[in-house]
Amino acid sequence: MADARGGKSAGATVPVRAQHRLDEVALRNWMEQNVTGFAGPMQIDQFSGGQSNPTYRLRTPGRHYVLRRKPPGELLKGAHAVEREARVMAALGQTDFPVPVVHGLCTDDSVIGSWFFVMDMVDGRIFWDASFPEVPQAERAAYMDAMNATLAALHGIDYAAIGLGDYGRPGGYVVRQIERWSKQYLADELAGRHPAMDRLVDWLPAHLPASDATSITHGDFRVDNMIFHPTEPRVIAVLDWELSTLGDPLADFAYHAMMYRMPRDILGGVAGLDLGATGLPDEAAYVAAYCSRTGRAGIDDLDFYIAFNMFRFAAILHGIKGRAARGTAASADAQAMGERFARVAELAWEQTASMR
Structure with a gap:
């Protein structure tokens, strides 16, 4: 569990890394012009995590903010989409869905060297392990259920009504995602x-599921991408919307549910745990809860969606x-994360065994 934050990063902060330094005077001037109520002086440090987009804490006497930026250097096309994060959170802020307040987006590279946005810092708790070991055993199921309910609520939002009708293309989400990530990998x-x-690059597009619904999808919905209430089993902010789009809600749910098949050291997975003794629902019960909330009888293609x-x-x-x-990675432990690539690729291929 970590301290509060409003962006994707570890709760701990460090001095701004050399490769991520920014022009503090230019940033303060931008804040004065674009963030209502901003008043310095301002202190800046960097969250120690954040695999994709460097994330900073901005402290002032009256308020704390979080800044998310594209990393410096050469970037893959379409990656590090801070502008999409800002847009979707601002739109969801019109509803009762839990997101931080977004104060502004800057698309002028001359300010700090790359695009960025600023949002509120949210006070609460962050957990890095989906088994919630810091929580009393009797309460853990309620925390799991809070995640389940939050994702189901997201998938039920009328995206067109909040101005996100053009946030992605309805239909064909899984096909496009396979094409996108295959292309980036290759x-x-x-x-x-x-x-x-x-093998997956070839196998996945040949075994697509029949369902093709459309909703807002988070794209990275996992336990460490949300802030919980300081004392209650309630999600008060969902973070890290870089991979969000209009997509297949079943694919989005399966990404979240794959924690049941992930090793303990990757994405806070719970594979191998004695779920009953730990106080957690099993995968079948968790899937059933989501289906009940979204009016589904079940998810026939769950294994495919998890492999995908x-x-x-x-x-x-x-x-x-x-x-x-x-040398452009945002996080100090990016090398270790990269080394996990082979393990996850092998685990993904294993998921297809029942379908081959």
């Missing part, structure tokens, strides 16, 4: 190849590995 030669990943999401996550790790090799 293009990043510096990060290397893996046989399991190569593991492939997608492996491609993201592959990208981190490449950025580490190029």
Whole structure:
């Protein structure tokens, strides 16, 4: 569990890293012109995590903010989409869905060297392990259920009504995602190849599910991407919307549910735990709860969706590995994350065994 934050990063902060330094005077001037109520002086430090977009804490006497920016250096096309994060959170802020307040987006590279946005810092608790070991055993199921209910609520929002009708293309989400991540994986030669990943590039598009619904999808909905109430099993802010779009809600849910099949050291997975003794619902019960909330009888293609999401996550790790090799990775432990790429690719291929 970590301290409060309003962006994707560890709760702990460090002095701003040399490769992520910014013009503090220019930023303060931008804040004065664009953030209502802003008043300095301002102190800046950097959250120690954040695999994709460097994230900073901005402290003033009256308020704390979080700044998310694109990393410096050469970037893959379409990656590090801070502008999409800002847009979707601002739109969801019109509803009762839990997101931080967004104060402004800057698309002028001359201010701090890359695009960025500023949002409120939210006070609460962050957990890095989906088994919630810090919580009393009797309360853990309620925390799991809070995540389940939050994701189901997201998938039920009328995206057109809040101005997100053009946030993505309805239908064809899984096909496009397979194409996108396959292309990025194959293009990043510096990060290397893996046989399991190569097989998935060919196998996945040939075994697509029949369902093709559309909703707002978060794209990275997991326990450490949300802030919980300081004392209650309630989600008060969902973070890290970089991969959000209009997409298949079942794919989005399966990404979240793959925690049941992920090792303990990757994404806070719960695979291998005695769930009953730990006080957690099993995968079947968790899937049933989501289906009950969203009016479904079940998810017939769950194994495919989980294999697809593991492939997608492996491609993201592959990208981190490449950025580490190029020296543009945002996180100090990017190299270790990149090394997990092979393990996730192999695990993804294992998920397809029942369908081969």
